[in-house]
Amino acid sequence: MNRYENSAVSNAGDIAKRRFLGQLRRGHGIPGRKYGVIYRSVLMENLQYVANMALGFFGYFVFIYIFIKLWEYMYRTPEELIAGYSKEQMIWYVMMTEMMWFGSNASAVGWQVKTDIRGGNIAYLMNKPYHYTLYILAKYTGEWSIRLPMYAGLAVVIGTVMVGAIPGFRLITVPAMALCIMFGLTINAVFKICIGLLSFWIEDATPFQWLYDKLILVVGTIFPIEIFPGALQPFFKLTPIYTVCYGPAKLIVDFQPAKCVEILAAQAVYLAAGCGLMFFVYRKGVKKLYVNGG
Amino acid sequence: MLTAVKNQTRVCLLSLKYNIMREMVNKVTFLMNIIFMMLNNACILIQWFILFRLREEIGGYTMREIMMLWGLTAASFGLSHILFARVFSLPELIVSGKLDSYLVQPKNVLLGVLTSATAVSAIGDFLYGVALLLFCGLAVGGFLLALLLIVTGTVILTAFALLFGSLAFWFVRVEILGNQMVMGIVSFATYPDGIFQGISRFLLYFIIPVGMAVYHPVHILAEFDAGRLFTVLGYACLLSTAAVAVFYRGLRRYSSSSLMEARM
Amino acid sequence: MQAIRVEALTKTFRVRRKEKGMRGSIKAILRPQTEEIRAVHGVSFGVEEGEMLAFIGPNGAGKSTTIKMLTGILYPDGGRVEVLGIDPTKKRRQLAYQIGTVFGQKEQLWTHLTPYDNFRFFGAIYDIPDEEMEHRIGELAERFELHEFINTPVRNLSLGQRIRCEIVASLIHRPKVLFLDEPTIGLDPVVKEQIRNLIRQMNREYNTTIFLTSHDVGDIEKLCKRIIIVNDGQIVLDDSMEHLKYHYLHKKIVEVKMQEETALPQVAGITVLKQKGSHARLEVDTGAVEIGDALRQINVENMEDINISNVPLENIIMEIYRAKDRQQVKAAIAPVG
Numbered sequence: 001m002n003r004y005e006n007s008a009v010s011n012a013g014d015i016a017k018r019r020f021l022g023q024l025r026r027g028h029g030i031p032g033r034k035y036g037v038i039y040r041s042v043l044m045e046n047l048q049y050v051a052n053m054a055l056g057f058f059g060y061f062v063f064i065y066i067f068i069k070l071w072e073y074m075y076r077t078p079e080e081l082i083a084g085y086s087k088e089q090m091i092w093y094v095m096m097t098e099m100m101w102f103g104s105n106a107s108a109v110g111w112q113v114k115t116d117i118r119g120g121n122i123a124y125l126m127n128k129p130y131h132y133t134l135y136i137l138a139k140y141t142g143e144w145s146i147r148l149p150m151y152a153g154l155a156v157v158i159g160t161v162m163v164g165a166i167p168g169f170r171l172i173t174v175p176a177m178a179l180c181i182m183f184g185l186t187i188n189a190v191f192k193i194c195i196g197l198l199s200f201w202i203e204d205a206t207p208f209q210w211l212y213d214k215l216i217l218v219v220g221t222i223f224p225i226e227i228f229p230g231a232l233q234p235f236f237k238l239t240p241i242y243t244v245c246y247g248p249a250k251l252i253v254d255f256q257p258a259k260c261v262e263i264l265a266a267q268a269v270y271l272a273a274g275c276g277l278m279f280f281v282y283r284k285g286v287k288k289l290y291v292n293g294g
Numbered sequence: 295m296l297t298a299v300k301n302q303t304r305v306c307l308l309s310l311k312y313n314i315m316r317e318m319v320n321k322v323t324f325l326m327n328i329i330f331m332m333l334n335n336a337c338i339l340i341q342w343f344i345l346f347r348l349r350e351e352i353g354g355y356t357m358r359e360i361m362m363l364w365g366l367t368a369a370s371f372g373l374s375h376i377l378f379a380r381v382f383s384l385p386e387l388i389v390s391g392k393l394d395s396y397l398v399q400p401k402n403v404l405l406g407v408l409t410s411a412t413a414v415s416a417i418g419d420f421l422y423g424v425a426l427l428l429f430c431g432l433a434v435g436g437f438l439l440a441l442l443l444i445v446t447g448t449v450i451l452t453a454f455a456l457l458f459g460s461l462a463f464w465f466v467r468v469e470i471l472g473n474q475m476v477m478g479i480v481s482f483a484t485y486p487d488g489i490f491q492g493i494s495r496f497l498l499y500f501i502i503p504v505g506m507a508v509y510h511p512v513h514i515l516a517e518f519d520a521g522r523l524f525t526v527l528g529y530a531c532l533l534s535t536a537a538v539a540v541f542y543r544g545l546r547r548y549s550s551s552s553l554m555e556a557r558m
Numbered sequence: 559m560q561a562i563r564v565e566a567l568t569k570t571f572r573v574r575r576k577e578k579g580m581r582g583s584i585k586a587i588l589r590p591q592t593e594e595i596r597a598v599h600g601v602s603f604g605v606e607e608g609e610m611l612a613f614i615g616p617n618g619a620g621k622s623t624t625i626k627m628l629t630g631i632l633y634p635d636g637g638r639v640e641v642l643g644i645d646p647t648k649k650r651r652q653l654a655y656q657i658g659t660v661f662g663q664k665e666q667l668w669t670h671l672t673p674y675d676n677f678r679f680f681g682a683i684y685d686i687p688d689e690e691m692e693h694r695i696g697e698l699a700e701r702f703e704l705h706e707f708i709n710t711p712v713r714n715l716s717l718g719q720r721i722r723c724e725i726v727a728s729l730i731h732r733p734k735v736l737f738l739d740e741p742t743i744g745l746d747p748v749v750k751e752q753i754r755n756l757i758r759q760m761n762r763e764y765n766t767t768i769f770l771t772s773h774d775v776g777d778i779e780k781l782c783k784r785i786i787i788v789n790d791g792q793i794v795l796d797d798s799m800e801h802l803k804y805h806y807l808h809k810k811i812v813e814v815k816m817q818e819e820t821a822l823p824q825v826a827g828i829t830v831l832k833q834k835g836s837h838a839r840l841e842v843d844t845g846a847v848e849i850g851d852a853l854r855q856i857n858v859e860n861m862e863d864i865n866i867s868n869v870p871l872e873n874i875i876m877e878i879y880r881a882k883d884r885q886q887v888k889a890a891i892a893p894v895g
Contacts, residue, residue: 297685301682301685304682305679305682305683308678308679308682309679312668312671312675312679315670315671315675316668316670316671319670319711394626394631394661395661395666397629397630397631397650398629398630398631398654398657398659399654399683400651400652400654400655400683400684400685401651401683549630549631549632549633550632550633
């Protein structure tokens with residue numbers, strides 16, 4: 001069982017497209033009708049976008065709702081601290097990591113890479129005057145930079161209404177947080193692309209995406225890593241989790257300048273290493289493609 | 295009548311067999327999908343180990359009940375996606391007019407449609423669920439009861455998806471809604487019902503059928519309660535009857551004077 | 559007995575109508591207006607057992623809608639349908655045992671399985687016992703030469719082999735009537751010919767009634783003795799192919815090559831279609847001028863080559879599609895005299 005994968009959304013788009021083509025074909029011969037159909041389908045597509053958005057919000061809300069209930073149950077007294085977090089901080093932490101998850105829809109990247117490679121589209125894309133992986137990254141960044149602010153807005157509304165403000169939150173720290181989130185999402189995408197690139201060798205890399213996602217989800221998304229036994233924590237700090245989700249969310253609920261610098265530094269290292277890995281895997285994959293002719 | 299049932303069963307089983315054969319064309323992918331899905335599900339147990347370090351019981355559940363909860367949910371979700379995977383993409387078939395090919399066959403349309411696909415990773419979900427239930431330390435009778443409850447869970451989940459999916463006969467854009475509802479069920483079905491109170495509890499038991507599909511069954515396994523069992527059985531019958539009725543009602547609309555845009 | 563009987567068949571679709579602009583969209587939501595489109599309107603015809611009928615018409619003429627009503631997928635709004643004496647609306651499943659359908663664009667085979675496994679599946683759908691099934695598969699494989707690839711997964715077959723299997727799969731239950739909707743769409747000429755042979759053979763050996771729709775004139779010309787043309791949901795022509803091609807046809811195409819460029823005759827009934835140097839293409843309306851008289855107008859001494867032909871069937875059909883109603887169709891193809 002996996003969480004929201006966006007196949008459903010793309011399906012609905014396909015239906016709209018098929019219907020559109022069908023109508024265009026049928027509308028053939030009736031003057032002016034064609035334009036009506038085009039107009040309508042564009043309008044529908046936009047409405048569809050809004051509808052998808054709203055349903056995505058619903059999914060986000062369900063998760064947050066469950067976690068609010070869970071932590072309300074777990075905290076026996078309002079003043080209790082668990083792993084150093086107050087109840088409000090704990091819920092805001094989940095809200096922020098889930099906001100990044102939903103707002104980035106990172107499964108789309110891995111899916112795109114896999115489809116390009118397995119579908120043979122890669123043969124055209126790799127001869128274009130750009131680097132394929134950076135092209136995917138840029139396209140994806142364009143997508144989340146629209147989605148994420150919407151989820152951020154929603155998160156702020158749900159948070160202030162159902163949980164209350166984050167204790168000690170200062171507006172001045174927002175730019176630093178935004179930077180951390182941006183880096184975090186990019187690093188995540190780089191790793192997802194790396195896994196997607198495995199499709200050069202194996203038929204279906206999706207199962208690896210599941211495991212990677214689950215690692216991010218269990219260790220970094222639903223809890224802060226402080227909640228794990230002390231012995232494990234240095235290890236977690238070395239995994240991408242620290243830079244992808246824990247870091248940014250931690251800064252939002254409990255901002256400390258020193259921590260911010262540390263996380264940004266770690267992100268820089270991760271981004272460099274991740275990109276190096278991505279280029280390396282891509283080069284190997286392309287070479288394999290040339291040898292075997294796809 | 296009996297031969298008709300026999301023939302229909304034969305077609306459904308053959309369909310299932312061929313679906314699985316299709317997925318087995320690449321054996322590595324097939325096995326990887328199953329094994330990784332089991333691992334994937336197993337990862338979630340980490341969450342519960344952590345939570346149970348903080349408190350001994352959560353919403354009235356101990357680790358054992360959580361395992362039952364996850365076992366039942368994963369197995370029901372899995373079985374539904376093995377046998378009736380198409381129900382989850384029913385709106386697409388309806389809207390793009392793909393029911394036609396089932397309508398020219400001399401067999402039950404609904405069963406033909408539902409059994410026309412299988413999700414491989416669901417085999418992993420199912421096996422994981424059953425394995426988890428085996429680890430719960432149930433007696434033989436308890437385990438058999440668990441199997442029955444997997445079946446009712448499967449029926450409820452499938453019927454719910456069928457009910458929502460069939461709305462596509464009337465409203466074209468229900469696909470995403472249906473999927474979100476199913477995922478919503480699964481999300482709720484993996485947390486103890488004890489943490490929900492008031493209105494949300496009412497909703498979970500009576501509107502979206504998580505209570506009937508999973509929560510009641512967990513309580514039945516933890517402590518047998520004939521009343522609850524009959525409630526679940528009755529609800530499963532009722533919901534599936536309603537879903538089938540709505541589907542056939544919609545199918546009549548599909549065949550009679552439906553709007554042209556939904557056809558051809 | 560007639561295999562298919564259709565009387566005054568009617569089907570009307572409602573299409574949502576919306577004015578342009580945002581205001582239009584809002585209005586459409588508040589008070590939806592629908593427009594009626596008569597997909598099929600008062601269609602009547604009969605098909606004899608063992609007949610091969612071409613049912614053609616331009617896109618959106620109502621062909622698919624008619625087929626869907628004949629097979630029970632769609633219910634008519636008015637009129638009566640009987641296929642093999644069964645009303646498809648009331649006894650769809652009973653009828654399904656006796657008819658076969660091939661929709662050219664839609665695949666019904668499982669592509670990862672071999673044709674053999676596929677045939678077994680269809681056998682199960684039509685309740686055919688296993689031994690009987692083996693026998694039938696053997697027979698069909700032999701008759702339609704499938705042996706080479708009967709154990710190769712369908713996805714590895716060529717398009718032509720695949721369509722052949724599609725058609726054979728729909729024969730497994732020995733249907734008395736076969737509906738073929740665009741069976742040769744997207745195929746190369748060689749494969750088209752194979753498919754046509756298969757259909758012809760099927761009709762001859764099993765006396766299967768064939769109901770064919772196609773945009774390919776070759777399919778129609780080579781397979782069917784009778785043709786029904788529908789346009790705007792109505793039958794505009796129901797006649798034998800023979801009649802359509804020779805009797806009704808009152809136009810000839812004359813192509814001449816002269817030794818040197820000469821002036822062409824200016825006579826009523828002769829239209830110059832094309833003239834380039836010493837080549838000329840004329841259309842002779844034999845209703846207005848006799849073919850002999852027309853030829854006499856051409857300077858025979860100066861002639862190097864001549865070719866007289868009928869207007870291709872394709873053009874005749876095009877003409878009929880363009881005509882608005884039955885009267886115009888009659889005018890377009892009116893018999894000589």
